Amino acid sequence: MILGQFFALLTAGCWAHNSIVYSAAGKRVGSRAVTHIRLWIALPVMFLLHLLFCGSPYPLGLSSSVYLFLGLSGLFGFCVADLFIFRAFVDLGPRETMVVMTLSPIFGAILSRIFLGEILSPLQMLGIAATVGGVIWVILEEGARSRGIQRQSGTEEDQRTKRTGAFFALGGAFTQAVGMFLAKAGLAQGIHPFSANLLRLSAGLIGLVLYATVRKSLVSDFAALIHDRKALLLTANGALVGPILGIVLSLYALTWAPVGIVTALMQTSPIFLLPIDRLYFKKRVSKGAVAGTITAIVGTALLFL
Known part of the structure; x- marks a missing residue:
């Protein structure tokens, strides 16, 4: 249980990096090209890792339910959720989207309670609430600081765009929770996390290829990164840290800890970004952000008790 929670925190560190x-x-x-091509980079690496650690390049001979659960998990997690989230970043804004995304642990806890029978103790629910509350505090505090005292009422069209963005952010939070829940259901049948990740990556890439084909950007996505070596190196870096290391850590976490707790700890990535902002980007960190960080740390400590 504790190791699973620790791996969930390491996953949050990977998300902060990415x-x-x-x-x-x-x-x-462009974000859509990066979202698409990162899986083309991650999948061959995962093939190699699966061969080294599991003895075969691809998991075969599993039950149909495992392929169904993990395939749908990859489709929701790597394709649908990311498309929702990146659209929300544009229409709603990154910080507001991150606030809405903190609903994901609640959706995950409800789904796992109904379908997997996972019951959280009052202390665990308090820990989730404190962790999510602290993250929201940090996001809102840093967002208010970056905006300063400026206020924009916005036109009716702007407000409509914001509402659309909120819908996509909510869809991202829900589909991310669905992806985690389905991964947990597949892992419950004893499959190795490396095999689970390879199946999820494959399904996610198929979904993104179909999406790119429909919007007629399959070739242009590749061309964009081939002609920009720095963007290609950054995307490759993110592919190794995110879809490979981060997802494998999250799957190990789901193997050992409840979905609600894992998704709550994975939402702490904004906390990891604060010291990076202060030490690397030399940004001032407000007292409110520090207070929110302390609240999230207390909530995380409650989950480890």
Whole structure:
């Protein structure tokens, strides 16, 4: 249980790293191209790792329910959720989207309670609430600081765009929770996390290829990164840390800990970004952000008790 929670925190660290890397790459070639091509980089690496650690290049001979659960998990987690989230980043804004995404642990806890019979103790629910509350505090505090005292009422069209963005952010939170829940259901049948990740990556890539084909950008996505070596290196870096290391850590975490707790700890990536902002980017960290961080740390400590 404790090891699973620790792995969930390591996953959050991977997401914090990738938020910086993918942001830099996305600014150069576009976020949709990065979202798509990262899986083309990650999948061959996962083939090799599966061969080294599991003895075969691809998991075969599993039950149909395992392929169904993990295939749908990859489709929701790597394709649908990411498309929702990146659209929300544009229409709603990154910080507001991150606030809405903190609903994912609640959705995950409800789904796992109904379908998997996972019951959280009052202390665990308090820990989730404190962790999520602290993360929301940090996001809102840093967002208010970056905006300063400026206020924009916005036109009716702007407000409509914001509402659309909120819908996509909510869809991202729900589909991310669905992806975690389905992964837990597949892992419950005893499959190795490396095999689970390879199946999820395969399904996610198929979904993204179909999406790119429909929007007629399959070739242009590759061309964008081939012609921008720095963006390609950044995307490759993110692919190794995110879809490989981060997802494998999250699957190990799901093997040992409840879905609600794992998804709550995975949402702490904004906390990891604060020291990076202070030490690397030399940004001032507000007292409110520090207080929110302390609240999230207390909530995380409650989950480890």
